[in-house]
Amino acid sequence: MVDKVLLITGASSGIGEATARYAAQKGYSLFVTARRVERLERLCTEVNSQGGKAVYDAADLTDLSQINAVVGNALDQYGKIDVLVNNAGFGRLKWLEQLDPLEDIARQIQLNLISVIQLTRAVLPRMIQNKGGHIINIDSVAGFIGIPTYSVYAASKFGLRGFNEALRREVGVYGIKVSGVYPGSVDTEFAENAGIERKSSIKTPAWLQLNAHQVGRSIINLIQHPKNQVIIPGYMTYAVWINQVFPGFVDQIMRIGFVQKEKQ
Ligand SMILES: NC(=O)c1ccc[n+]([C@@H]2O[C@H](COP(=O)([O-])OP(=O)(O)OC[C@H]3O[C@@H](n4cnc5c(N)ncnc54)[C@H](OP(=O)(O)O)[C@@H]3O)[C@@H](O)[C@H]2O)c1
Secondary structure (H helix, E strand, O other): OOOEEEEEOOOOHHHHHHHHHHHHHOEEEEEEEEHHHHHHHHHHHHHHHOOEEEEEEOOOOOOOHHHHHHHHHHHHHOOOOOOEEEEEOOOOOHHHOOOHHHHHHHHHHHHHHHHHHHHHHHHHHHHHHOOOEEEEEEOOOHHOOOOOOOHHHHHHHHHHHHHHHHHHHHHHHHHHEEEEEOOOOEEEOOOOOOOOOOOOOOOOOOHHHHEEEHHHHHHHHHHHHHOOEEEEOHHHHHHHHHHHHHHHHHHHHHHHHHHHHHHH
């Protein structure tokens, strides 16, 4: 076993679950959370039966009291949290006027941004006391590039990128690292829950999609070799650069290639 405790949110599926499984193989001790108890229980049973160490606590992270309870229970269990992986999140990828003000807009900002901030704030005092720790926030390429139908999701992930940068500069003096992970499209339950409705047949080709294990491996590599940010797959760095340097050109591509086709 490695003497490091990881708290991973959103571990009941997709990137969070894959990260937990990979971390367990590498010998980290896990404290995992999400809302679906049976999924968490299955994950922990499997990890523990294979000689790993995993404990779960089911919680809805849009509720501050449940966030504080998760952190308290993790500290009671292990006495420390070395790495916080803020991964829980969802997207509602529709035109803004179609989004429900509370369920789609407020809840998305709440889970993807405010809950991440609250959970980090709850974990931070112990990391400061221990003079070290690593906060890894799962952002998105949508935290660099605004895509039509991603307006609120992009707002949450652009916001998270700002949080990563400012917090990194704030807590570096305590030996605490902050990293942002920016994946492109990943084949998980995310898309099923996004309420995507397309008139045209435009969709991300399968060969462009990552799988959750690739992202999980990057997250665990980041613990061993810390960096401020990881854009995955690496070639997405060029898309981010083009968008920053030629925003008008990207506006035109998205208008002609996507919005006009969908809105006709
Ligand atoms: N898939 C992609 O294309 C992609 C690309 C870039 C970034 N990301 C980011 O990667 C992260 C993980 O997404 P994923 O692709 O792995 O999707 P996923 O399979 O849908 O996983 C989302 C996780 O978040 C948890 N969650 C959702 N609402 C919650 C709540 N209110 N309280 C606590 N946990 C909650 C879910 O568990 P329960 O339902 O059991 O609560 C689940 O474990 C997200 O932050 C997402 O924005 C995804």
